[in-house]
Amino acid sequence: MARDELLEMTRALIAHGKAGTMDLADDVVRVPASTYTDPDRFEREKARIFRRLPLMLAPSCELPEPGCYKAMEVVGVPVLLVRQRDGTMAALLNMCTHRGNPLAQGTGKGSRFTCGYHGWTFGSDGTLLAIASAPDFGTVDKAALCLKRFPCLERAGLIFVILDSNSRLSIADALCGYDRLLEHFGFRDWILFEQRTIPGPNWKTAYDGYLDFYHLPVLHAATFGSDFFNRANYFAWGPHQRLANPSRFAQRTGADEKLDLSQMDEADWPHDALLQGVWTIFPHISIASFYGGGVRGAMISQLFPGRTVSESVTTQYYVMERSPETEDQRQGAHEQFAFLETVVAGEDYATGKRQHDALMSGQMAHVLFGRNERGGQVFHQWVDRLVEARDEELPGLFRAASAAMPQEAVAA
Numbered sequence: 001m002a003r004d005e006l007l008e009m010t011r012a013l014i015a016h017g018k019a020g021t022m023d024l025a026d027d028v029v030r031v032p033a034s035t036y037t038d039p040d041r042f043e044r045e046k047a048r049i050f051r052r053l054p055l056m057l058a059p060s061c062e063l064p065e066p067g068c069y070k071a072m073e074v075v076g077v078p079v080l081l082v083r084q085r086d087g088t089m090a091a092l093l094n095m096c097t098h099r100g101n102p103l104a105q106g107t108g109k110g111s112r113f114t115c116g117y118h119g120w121t122f123g124s125d126g127t128l129l130a131i132a133s134a135p136d137f138g139t140v141d142k143a144a145l146c147l148k149r150f151p152c153l154e155r156a157g158l159i160f161v162i163l164d165s166n167s168r169l170s171i172a173d174a175l176c177g178y179d180r181l182l183e184h185f186g187f188r189d190w191i192l193f194e195q196r197t198i199p200g201p202n203w204k205t206a207y208d209g210y211l212d213f214y215h216l217p218v219l220h221a222a223t224f225g226s227d228f229f230n231r232a233n234y235f236a237w238g239p240h241q242r243l244a245n246p247s248r249f250a251q252r253t254g255a256d257e258k259l260d261l262s263q264m265d266e267a268d269w270p271h272d273a274l275l276q277g278v279w280t281i282f283p284h285i286s287i288a289s290f291y292g293g294g295v296r297g298a299m300i301s302q303l304f305p306g307r308t309v310s311e312s313v314t315t316q317y318y319v320m321e322r323s324p325e326t327e328d329q330r331q332g333a334h335e336q337f338a339f340l341e342t343v344v345a346g347e348d349y350a351t352g353k354r355q356h357d358a359l360m361s362g363q364m365a366h367v368l369f370g371r372n373e374r375g376g377q378v379f380h381q382w383v384d385r386l387v388e389a390r391d392e393e394l395p396g397l398f399r400a401a402s403a404a405m406p407q408e409a410v411a412a
Contacts, residue, residue: 002180006274007266009235009244014262016233016246023233023246025374030366033359035380036202041387042309045203048387049283050075050305052394054153054160054171056285057081059300059317061157061192063089067111067124071104075305077163078102079150080113082124091161092126093148103147122147155179157187158281158300169394176238176402178281185275185287185298187319193297194318194337198345201352203284203305203312204383209348210278210286210301211375213243219351223343232277234374238401239382241375244277272296280375282382292336293329296321299340310356314349316340 016022035041058070058081069082071094078094080103094102096115103113103122112129114121119132126147131137151162153171156179160171172179200206209215213232216224232243248262250273261269272289279287286301297320306312318337324330359367369376389397 002184003274005181006184007269009233009242010261010269010274013233013244013246014248017248018262021246022231022372023374024371025369025377026371028371029369029377029380031369031380033362033364033367035383036204036356036367037309037360037362039309042202042305044387045383046075046305048389049383051077051163052167052169052391053283053386054151054162054169054174055283056158056281056300056302057091057161058159059157059190059192059319060154060159060188061190061319062107062195062317063159065109067109068107069104069110069113069124070107071102074161074163079161079163080104080147081152081159081161084124089152089154089159090125091150091152091159093150093165095147096120096122097128097145097147098131156182156185157190158182168391169398173395173398173402174238175281176240176398176405178237178240181237181242182279182281182287184271186321187298190298190319190321191323192317193320193324193333195315196337196341197313197315198341198349199306200303200312200314200345200349201356202310203303204380205352205356206303206312206314206349207280207284207286207379208376209352210280210303211241211243211379212373213245214370214373219347220343223339223347231372232375234378236378237405238398239282239378239386240280241282241378242277242279243375250276280379282379290318290336290340292318292334293324293332295324295329295333297333297336299337301344310360314344316344 063070063081063083066083066085069080071080080092080094082090084090094104096103098118098120101115101117103115111124112121121130123129126149128142128145148165150165151167151171153160162169162171214230217226217228217230229245231246233246235242248260249258250261251258261273275289284303287298289298297318300317300319302315304313324333
């Protein structure tokens with residue numbers, strides 16, 4: 001069971017916390033600085049990672065009902081997500097098959113989409129329903145002019161899409177069983193409280209920060225405090241990772257008191273304690289729990305490469321277990337989300353921008369990831385592996401990663 005795996009990780013965190021130790025990588029790793037700055041490498045990463053692997057394009061609660069849609073551009077590809085009548089999700093290429101004009105913008109609700117250029121109309125499943133002035137236009141095969149559909153899978157209250165309609169990669173296989181653990185957050189029943197989009201530095205520079213507790217008491221001294229922890233144990237499911245502080249202490253939702261888990265029966269461990277830390281979904285998602293207004297919540301950060309090697313764009317979704325019931329709860333949730341903007345945009349991304357600008361000088365050959373930064377090591381190893389992998393090798397890479405995991409975790 002996935003819960004058993006959560007319990008096992010919590011036991012490991014407690015044991016390290018009591019011993020004052022942490023799980024370390026075998027050695028310090030060097031990563032060429034050019035992997036952050038080379039424009040050609042950047043374009044290969046977009047093409048071979050972001051256009052070939054499953055991407056989490058929306059939390060389910062952003063599109064809660066049949067007919068709800070969301071139009072977005074993902075690494076240059078116009079995508080239209082639409083909740084179908086039966087509750088399933090479709091991911092369509094948001095381009096009219098007449099001349100390529102995008103059919104929808106933003107978010108909304110509707111059962112059909114009419115092109116604003118010439119009036120062709122499509123159903124929510126991408127079927128071409130009508131051609132304006134059809135007798136004048138001429139004879140065409142309408143069935144061959146439906147919108148292109150992308151592979152799509154909804155798991156753990158998250159919507160995953162591969163931007164390759166011919167992909168042979170199974171989204172479920174690429175998740176390596178990680179989605180079964182994410183199910184324990186319960187996102188499928190949560191609500192979307194607020195969201196915003198912020199600019200950032202190079203996508204890997206930005207993502208490195210989500211895989212790193214080492215910087216917390218230094219960079220965030222003014223927000224978290226200089227005595228904040230800087231250690232993390234790392235748990236991996238293929239390229240997907242969880243990092244959590246090795247400690248026997250946990251905090252109950254909405255309460256300031258710290259619980260000593262080592263002094264409690266495991267049956268009494270709060271559900272929150274089993275999910276603490278940061279959960280990352282390769283190549284671009286970070287999930288962290290928060291408790292603004294005393295209501296259980298999480299910030300889901302969705303990171304995409306920008307138009308140049310020096311840019312990225314992050315959408316932050318603040319999702320909550322339930323809607324705030326009082327004005328104090330609403331205010332608390334708003335304040336929590338505003339605080340997180342200060343931390344990420346004002347501290348992490350501002351520092352990442354300065355760091356990336358310095359690397360662009362070409363004066364440093366390598367950057368370092370210490371033994372205490374295993375998450376960054378694993379991330380860059382997977383980036384390198386996937387940039388070089390051929391299309392036909394992708395399914396085998398993820399199957400091999402799952403096979404290397406403990407069998408009880410794979411079957412959970």
